[in-house]
Amino acid sequence: MTEPNVLLVFPRFVANSFWSMTAACELWGAKASCPPLGLITVAALLPQTWNFRLVDRNAEELTDADLAWADVVMTGGMLPQRDDTLRLMKRIHAAGKPVVVGGPDPMACPEVYAAADFRVLGEAEGLIDAFVDAWVSGARSGTFEAPSGSADITRAPIPRFDLIDFSHYLYVGVQFSRGCPFTCEFCDIIEIYGRVPRPKTNEQMIAELQRLYDMGYRGHVDFVDDNLIGNKKALKRFLPVLAAWQKEREWPFAFSTEASLNLSDDPELLALMKACNFFVVFVGIESPDTETLVSAQKKQNTRRDIAASVHRIYGAGMFVVAGFIVGFDTEAGSVAEEMIACVRETSIPVAMVGLLTALPATQMRRRLEAEGRMLPDPEEIPPDHCFGGLNFVPRRPAVDILRDYREIIRTIFSPEEFFARALHVGLALDRPTYWIRIYPRLLLRDLRLLGRLIWTMTVKQPEMRRLFWKTSLTTLRKNPRAFEFVCFQMVMYLHLRPFSKTVIAALDARIAELVANGEPKSLAAE
Secondary structure (H helix, E strand, O other), X not given: OOOOEEEEXXXXXXXXXXXXXXXXXXXXXXXXXXXXXXXXXXXXXXXXXXXXXXXXXXXXXXXXXXHHXXXXXXXXXXXXXXXXXXXXXXXXXXXXOOEEEEOHHXXXXXXXXOOOOEEEEOOHHHOHHHHHHHHHOXXXXXXXXXXXXXXXXXXXXXXXXXXXXXXXXXXXXXXXEEOOOOOOOOOOHHHHHOOOOEEOOHHHHHXXXXXXXXXXXXXXXXXXXXXOOOOXXXXXXXXXXXXXXXXXXXXXXXXXXXOOXXXXXXXXXXXXXXXXXXXXXXXEEEOOOHHHHHHOOOHHHOOOXXXXXXXXXXXXXXXXXXXXXXXXXXXXXXOHHHHHHXXXXXXXXXXXXXXXXXXXXXXXXXXXXXXXXXXXXXXXXXXXHHHHOOOEOOOOOHXXXXXXXXXXXXXXXXXXXXXXXXXXXXXXXXXXXXXXXXXXXXXXXXXXXXHHHHHHHHXXXXXXXXXXXXXXXXHHHHOHHHHHHHHHHHHHHHHHHHHHHHHHHHHHHHHHHHHHOOOOOOHHHO
């Protein structure tokens, strides 16, 4: 029996989302933000005598020749990839090939993927052997399930980084742990991966990074953990090892990650992350209102000065990207002014503000279904919470929520507001003083990027010329070590500015529709 040809296909994300960063990719010369870590990990878990080919539809086209080559096609992903995954399944079946689906969305909504030949509903480390045994025995359909958070990720091998083309991407991802100890009502992470954060061993992580290093990769590496500090004890064992590894190799990587805001309470942890060369962290702030945070079960953000917490992270050399949400039941009136003030006080340039969404497989979704407040699911999945939020009947008039949301987006993404926050971060960011080796290939790439950024913000978009030069020159004069990271944020703004205009136009249309139809549907109207 010949070894099977396994085609791994990563579905397209819905276009024009907050996170697509299209303009940033174009400026950088990349085709997508990051490669599919899940699929290349699955490839590493499968028998290595099998033959593999990866197609990331966010970076390249899936051809008929790819399908003709395959004996089996593996696909799946997150909710914003659902539409393309379902289209892919039809195309794969039309080509006469069996399809295997897995990933977070099939785990949360298995019924949506009933047409798949195989469904892997859980983390691959706990299920892949059962699938392999079934395939080898001749089975060509089946469902394999495992409880949430049950996989032993110390079994996870080094991902098959050799299957990806680094030049297609802005950065590469690795994963230290899965799971989160908190209980945020609107979050699906704890439902999919559990509340007990499970880390890899130090040896595993260093082996993954060494593989990237040996392959010649240099630059941005993202720890894709949903909360890197979920298991602080394990992380504090790992970070000194990582810092020593980085220093021995003259700092080949700069790291980003996601963590809860209580990171700012731990000076030791902040110092360790700074020593490893972490430069950005995403945090979920959600709301400055304590009652809202308590109601949403995000108590880790209460009993604290949010702005002071964020500025402590700046002091550790990391700038902050943050998530905010509008539409909670506890919003008694307009929240626009308070949220805008919070964004200003924290000086977070890249503030991802979304409408509250009841995701599948969340405590919030189950509560709203029990209360009879869920609205019908749309025929096509919206690109993100900016467009697809309020998929339930809110407590206050929906039109008021949308007007608040519109005012927040309009204000925080105006050029004056954004550049003021970027400059503040440029002056506050305490980047490490250690010498970072200059890699000729990366230096040339970064110089090209800087040239394109200058051209775009001074020639193509002259209305931003004054703000660009003021921010750049002031940072270079007063805190030059932060200049690269201020540029990073300005590159992101090339996407965020037109994206915010698209969101505002969509909001205007929805508001006009609600007004035209009379009293907006809400519990307040009943």
